[in-house]
Amino acid sequence: MTRYRFIAVCLACLLAIPALTRPCSAAVRYSPGEVIHYNIKQLGVKAGEASLTFVGETQLDGTKVVLIRFASRGPAFFDNEDIYLDPQTFRPVRVQRDLKIFGGHERIEEDYRTEGQVRIRKDADGKVTETVLSTKGPVDNIYGFIYRYRAEGDFSVQKSFAIRLPTVELTMKVIDDGSFKAVGQVFRAAIIRSVPAKYTIWMDKGEKRLPLRIAGAVGLGNTVMTMTGYGNEGVRSDVRSNTAEGQ
Secondary structure, three states, X not given: OOHHHHHXXXXXXXXXXXXXXXXXXXXXXXXXXXXXXXXXXXXXXXXXXEEEEEEEEEEEOOEEEEEEEEEEEEOOEEEEEXXXXXXXXXXXXXXXEEEEEOOEXXXXXXXXXXXOEEEEXXXXXXXXXXXXXXXXXXXXXXXXXXXXXXXXXXXXXXXXXXXXXXXXXXXXXXXXXXXXXXXXXXXXXEEEEEEOXXXXXXXXXXXXXXXXXXXXXXXXOEEEEEEEEEEEOOEEOOOOOOOOOOO
């Protein structure tokens, strides 16, 4: 091999390294307008329906953020959350929640912009209270974590990592993988569980990495949300919207 060919081969190898190690683009997983629909069960009984919408980039007080919208509804409740995230880390900047349970109406705003603090303002049927929680470092939001993991997470079994929520620190661990049936399809899924036991997430290991089931303290407390459909805003692509099942 001539010296010039040797140099050319070396350059080609060096240029290839970033392509092999760079995380896949989040755009491959999800894009603005993606909606995922869920059934909600509590104690094994259907309690309502929910959706997760990736709204995408927007502005919050003149700062670029990413917006995720969670909405749930049942016979005796509704819960709507606008979750504004840092576009680089997908950690929360502000969360605005509109919640009604059994006639009680609350509006809650969580502000994460002050380092080491979460400021919570609650308006419960006209009574306003403010609370400040101290934190030991960057704080996550469970939905922000899910979308970040969809973009770049490692599904290797036994892989573990720490996340910090406003009131608890967790270790998330990939404990197993297997099959999961939803919307008339069988998905290859990773099972991610927290220690202490607070959340279990079944996530599609395919290109979209859809969160197929989310169990734990989400929205209205301890619930199980199982995917019943997904698609673009206004265009639902489920096969059987009320027959999702899984392990």
